Structures are given as C-alpha cells and as structure tokens.
Amino acid sequence: MTGADLRTPAIDEELCTGCGDCVAVCPEHALALKDERVTFLHPGDCQYCGDCEELCPAGAISRTFDIVFSSDA
Amino acid sequence: MSAKSPDRAREVVLSVPYFAHLDTSAMEAVASSAIRRDYAKGAVVFLEGDPCAGLHVIEKGRVKLYKVSVEGREQVVKLLGPGEFFNEVAVLDGGPNPISAMAALDATLWVVGCAAMRHLVSSHPSLATAIIENLAASSRELLSLVEDLSLRTVSARLAKSLLARAETAGEAPPRTSQQEMAAQVGTVREMVGRVLRTFEDEGLIRFDRHRILILDREGLEKEAMI
Numbered sequence: 001m002t003g004a005d006l007r008t009p010a011i012d013e014e015l016c017t018g019c020g021d022c023v024a025v026c027p028e029h030a031l032a033l034k035d036e037r038v039t040f041l042h043p044g045d046c047q048y049c050g051d052c053e054e055l056c057p058a059g060a061i062s063r064t065f066d067i068v069f070s071s072d073a
Numbered sequence: 074m075s076a077k078s079p080d081r082a083r084e085v086v087l088s089v090p091y092f093a094h095l096d097t098s099a100m101e102a103v104a105s106s107a108i109r110r111d112y113a114k115g116a117v118v119f120l121e122g123d124p125c126a127g128l129h130v131i132e133k134g135r136v137k138l139y140k141v142s143v144e145g146r147e148q149v150v151k152l153l154g155p156g157e158f159f160n161e162v163a164v165l166d167g168g169p170n171p172i173s174a175m176a177a178l179d180a181t182l183w184v185v186g187c188a189a190m191r192h193l194v195s196s197h198p199s200l201a202t203a204i205i206e207n208l209a210a211s212s213r214e215l216l217s218l219v220e221d222l223s224l225r226t227v228s229a230r231l232a233k234s235l236l237a238r239a240e241t242a243g244e245a246p247p248r249t250s251q252q253e254m255a256a257q258v259g260t261v262r263e264m265v266g267r268v269l270r271t272f273e274d275e276g277l278i279r280f281d282r283h284r285i286l287i288l289d290r291e292g293l294e295k296e297a298m299i
Contacts, residue, residue: 047282048282048283059262064248064249065248065285066242067238069242073281
C-alpha cells in the first residue's frame with residue numbers, strides 16, 4: 001500500500017476532549033487514548049469508514065477526500 | 074515576516090491577469106508600495122469588521138474568504154489562488170474589511186495599504202479599470218452564490234460542488250473534508266454526510282477510502298440542476 005492509501009482521519013487535538021467514544025466505536029480498533037487524547041494506535045488497520053468522525057461529539061475528527069471522476073481514477 | 078523587494082513585487086503585479094494592461098507608471102507605483110507577508114496554512118490574514126487591511130495580491134498559496142455567523146457557522150465566499158487579489162471593496166469605500174480571510178494553504182501575499190491604494194487608484198486610471206473589472210467578475214460570482222444558496226437545495230449545491238472539484242482535480246487544494254464542503258455550500262457537516270450517503274445509495278458516487286469517485290457524471294449534473 002502507498003502512503004496515500006494509509007491516510008487516517010485528522011484529529012484536532014485542541015477540540016478532542018478525550019471522551020473515548022471514537023475508540024469504542026472503531027470497528028477495527030485502530031484508535032486509542034493516550035495522555036487523555038485520542039490517537040491512531042494501529043493506523044494500518046483504519047478502513048477510513050468514518051464512524052469515528054460521525055460519532056465524535058466535539059467534531060475533532062475529520063476525513064479528507066480527493067474528489068475525482070471514476071473515469072480519471 | 075514582512076519584506077520589501079521591488080523586483081519580486083513587480084513580477085507578482087505582472088502575474089495578475091487584471092493588471093496585465095496597467096501602464097508602466099501604475100505597475101511601478103503598485104509594486105513599490107507593496108509589502109510581502111507570509112502566512113502558514115490556517116493563519117488568519119484579516120478579520121471581517123476590522124479596519125481596512127489593504128489590497129492583498131496572492132503570489133503563492135491559496136486564500137479563503139469567508140463569513141462567520143454568531144453561532145460560529147462558516148460560509149466560504151471565495152477561494153483564491155496565485156495571481157488574484159482581494160479586499161478591494163474596503164480599499165475603495167474606506168470601510169472595514171467586508172469579509173475575513175485565511176490562508177487555506179501556506180501563502181505569500183503582497184499588501185498595499187488602504188490610503189496608498191486609494192491614492193494610486195485616483196492617480197492611475199488603468200489601475201482603476203483593472204479593479205473595476207475584478208469587482209465586476211466578483212459580482213458575477215457572488216450572484217451565482219446567491220442563486221445557489223437561495224434557489225438550489227443542499228443536495229443540488231453539494232452535487233454542483235462535487236462536480237466543480239472533480240473538474241479541477243489535481244489543482245491545489247487537492248483535498249477537502251466534509252466540514253469544508255459544508256462551509257462552501259452553506260450547510261452543516263452532518264447534512265453533507267447524509268447527502269453523500271444518499272448519492273452513494275443512488276449510485277452517483279462511491280467512497281473509495283480517501284477518494285470520492287463520481288460514477289455517474291450525468292446523473293450528478295441532473296442532481297445539481299445544471
């Protein structure tokens with residue numbers, strides 16, 4: 001896999017409250033709390049599903065996307 | 074960091090399409106009055122309501138012009154890149170900045186102060202013409218934004234935004250988040266998420282990890298009402 005394929009959602013450490021909801025919801029168990037802030041413990045396991053982004057009550061997690069026509073992909 | 078470099082300033086002024094027809098004295102006058110400023114991605118260039126910050130010309134990077142509601146919701150008005158300038162409204166009418174500006178990517182800007190700019194405009198007709206043409210183009214874009222926000226549904230606005238982004242794929246900024254899409258189309262992140270899932274269910278797009286693939290361009294154009 002290339003570096004781009006392993007991109008994980010961005011976590012805004014200033015917004016993160018350390019509630020841990022994202023850790024609990026991640027189906028791949030890729031997240032963990034460290035020093036009261038969430039981090040990707042297993043970034044290679046992240047499937048970019050977005051469950052963490054949807055659930056985060058502080059809006060601290062966001063996925064970025066490249067938007068392309070499938071014919072150009 | 075700020076610095077004056079007349080040669081570089083001259084090159085930047087010449088790179089602005091609207092300044093292509095400036096006579097030599099006007100071009101020299103703008104270049105000699107401009108001061109360079111560098112901004113890291115995310116840095117605020119100036120805020121809406123603050124005293125006129127001057128005319129800003131973009132040498133490198135991207136700048137986002139936006140407004141923020143009292144509840145903190147952001148509406149992106151325009152994204153600008155190299156060779157473009159902004160904040161001419163405040164320069165021309167002497168009022169406060171009508172909008173806020175932030176570096177969407179690391180940016181190098183050249184700034185001409187309000188008083189200096191007003192003097193230059195009044196003494197160089199070719200500069201006044203260039204600014205008027207830029208204002209006219211901005212007015213067209215704003216009218217299109219008004220049309221989008223008032224006459225298109227959120228789904229239509231988002232479809233239009235996806236198509237526009239795909240058509241400029243490869244140009245900076247290359248990636249966008251759902252929050253950024255929401256700020257551009259005038260809604261909230263959760264709504265963007267719902268609409269994108271609907272588009273996926275309808276076979277218009279597909280999420281492919283960090284990419285959104287537009288599968289049915291014609292269908293999305295129909296959704297965008299264009």
